[in-house]
Amino acid sequence: MRAVDLIQKKRDGLELSKAEIEWLINGYVAGDVPDYQMSAFAMAIYFQGMTTREISDLTMAMVATGEQIDLSAIAGIKVDKHSTGGVGDKVTLILAPLVASFDVPVAKMSGRGLGHTGGTLDKLESIKGYQIEIEQEQFIKQVQDIGVSVIGQSDKLVKADKLLYALRDVTATVDTIPLIASSVMSKKIAAGADAILLDVTVGEGAFMKNIEDARQLAQTMVELGKAVGRKTVAVLTDMSQPVGTSIGNRLEILEALDILQGKGREDVTHFICELAQIMLGLANIEKSIDEVRQHLENGAALQKFEEMVAAQGGDLDDLYRPVNVAYQVDILAEQSGTISALPALEFGLFAMKLGAGRAVKTDKLDYESGIVFAKKVGQSIKENEKIATIFSNIKISDEMLSEFQKNVKIEDVVVKTKEILEIVS
Numbered sequence: 001m002r003a004v005d006l007i008q009k010k011r012d013g014l015e016l017s018k019a020e021i022e023w024l025i026n027g028y029v030a031g032d033v034p035d036y037q038m039s040a041f042a043m044a045i046y047f048q049g050m051t052t053r054e055i056s057d058l059t060m061a062m063v064a065t066g067e068q069i070d071l072s073a074i075a076g077i078k079v080d081k082h083s084t085g086g087v088g089d090k091v092t093l094i095l096a097p098l099v100a101s102f103d104v105p106v107a108k109m110s111g112r113g114l115g116h117t118g119g120t121l122d123k124l125e126s127i128k129g130y131q132i133e134i135e136q137e138q139f140i141k142q143v144q145d146i147g148v149s150v151i152g153q154s155d156k157l158v159k160a161d162k163l164l165y166a167l168r169d170v171t172a173t174v175d176t177i178p179l180i181a182s183s184v185m186s187k188k189i190a191a192g193a194d195a196i197l198l199d200v201t202v203g204e205g206a207f208m209k210n211i212e213d214a215r216q217l218a219q220t221m222v223e224l225g226k227a228v229g230r231k232t233v234a235v236l237t238d239m240s241q242p243v244g245t246s247i248g249n250r251l252e253i254l255e256a257l258d259i260l261q262g263k264g265r266e267d268v269t270h271f272i273c274e275l276a277q278i279m280l281g282l283a284n285i286e287k288s289i290d291e292v293r294q295h296l297e298n299g300a301a302l303q304k305f306e307e308m309v310a311a312q313g314g315d316l317d318d319l320y321r322p323v324n325v326a327y328q329v330d331i332l333a334e335q336s337g338t339i340s341a342l343p344a345l346e347f348g349l350f351a352m353k354l355g356a357g358r359a360v361k362t363d364k365l366d367y368e369s370g371i372v373f374a375k376k377v378g379q380s381i382k383e384n385e386k387i388a389t390i391f392s393n394i395k396i397s398d399e400m401l402s403e404f405q406k407n408v409k410i411e412d413v414v415v416k417t418k419e420i421l422e423i424v425s
Helices: 001-009 018-030 035-048 050-063 089-098 120-125 135-145 159-169 177-190 211-227 249-260 266-282 287-297 300-311 344-354 398-407
Strands: 079-084 107-108 148-152 195-202 233-240 327-332 337-341 368-374 384-390 409-411 420-424
Touching: 001 018, 001 035, 018 035, 018 159, 018 233, 035 177, 050 159, 050 177, 050 211, 050 337, 079 089, 079 266, 079 300, 089 107, 089 249, 089 266, 089 287, 089 300, 107 120, 120 249, 135 148, 135 300, 159 177, 159 249, 177 211, 195 211, 195 266, 195 409, 211 233, 211 249, 211 420, 233 266, 249 266, 249 300, 249 327, 249 368, 266 287, 266 420, 287 300, 300 409, 344 368, 344 384, 344 398, 368 409
Parallel strands: 079 107, 079 195, 107 148, 195 233
Antiparallel strands: 233 420, 327 384, 337 409, 368 384
8 A cells, every 4th residue: 555545545535444544544653654644644534524434443543553541450330531622621620529429430531731722631730749640550549449530641542643633733634523533532442431421512612613513523423432332422512601710720720629619600510510410320320410419519529539639649738729820910891781702712812821821732831820700601790890810920911901801792681601502422
């Protein structure tokens, strides 16, 4: 075979065989297929797409390029969760220990943030001492002992995805369903869980801008999971505004702690309880939303989170400290009305400028900086009432304040919000 022939075949909209896909992926990982040819192949996929069978073959070819974690030593149905990314998304910080508090093992590998989207690992690393890189044996033992662990993805898993994702990032081929689906599911399959919940975010702060594309991606990933014997459910969730009240690593840890103590906003608390109910269902445990919520209110979920932090070297005294920044600036409403929009993308980018996110992978994070919203979409507000507070170690210029204000939409309208838009199973 020759790479150029396979690129041409896909460019012309033809279907590749399993053997052809495996040859191309194996050749790329081995260094026999150069970056420029794989870039051309990714662009051909971007324009021509792939059949479900091709995506499945691509996913499994990628899985085979690295180790696969064997979680069979952990008793019970192991569950995992993945989000396609968003702004203020601290869901894993609450959901993993909440599900584990019902004696369902959660063995999770998470990622870092890039651009306007935040990463779970970055948030956990804002806790002094927290170790995201632990040996596989320790990872398995921790889940056996306390029921939950959240670590970084091993470099030994899905080598093809690591290479291909870096290439897609610089060739404008990130946002295409076959490559997103194969990237996500190859890592989830290799990570070894028995059941997977996929949080497919929709809206201007997500990869999928409209519900039709999000639904197609969700269905594709659910089919991939089921094809290899993993119980898989996807939820389409709203990412038109930030999740919860906080954007920023340390600030999101503090918000997660509030929710884990039953003191969070009702909308985000209910949303996380709904996700937990679905994950528990994947492990054949049926609980009502009220029964799930009890584990936030009685401290069971918080205890699991603290156990996880301590087991991975985190300092529990540091866990609860407030943020430490040079500047705190309140943003006040310029008129009365209802908050009609808080564009997730714009505020994610604003937080990135403060140092809470990375423009490129080598950027150093300011864990303390970010935004806390006092009001969210659908809430009424009066002139001069606080909308949000900016936490920063850089001086906030008048230009930045103006930018923040113009992205807050206040109108005389009634706005209803909904976190879970659809469930795909």
